[in-house]
Amino acid sequence: MPRIVQYECDGCGKIKGSDNHWFSVSADGNSFQVSRFDRNATSVFCGEQCVLTALSDWLASAKMHTARPETLAVVNQ
Numbered sequence: 001m002p003r004i005v006q007y008e009c010d011g012c013g014k015i016k017g018s019d020n021h022w023f024s025v026s027a028d029g030n031s032f033q034v035s036r037f038d039r040n041a042t043s044v045f046c047g048e049q050c051v052l053t054a055l056s057d058w059l060a061s062a063k064m065h066t067a068r069p070e071t072l073a074v075v076n077q
């Protein structure tokens with residue numbers, strides 16, 4: 001018996017249909033990468049608005065992790 005796999009938007013919970021324009025997102029502490037829908041991706045989103053909401057959340061989280069100032073290198077001349 002064939003197995004039916006459903007994909008659910010990680011943003012709003014919408015179920016993927018056959019004609020939807022979905023995206024996959026791969027994000028970690030250093031990067032946020034968007035690509036066309038990939039059934040093997042860990043995060044999928046139903047459209048631009050949900051991707052942008054996820055990007056906004058990631059940017060807010062990235063700002064918190066880089067709150068301390070970078071140390072400047074001293075170069076002897």
Ligand SMILES: [Zn+2]
Nearest residue numbers: 009012046050
């Ligand atoms: Zn969505």
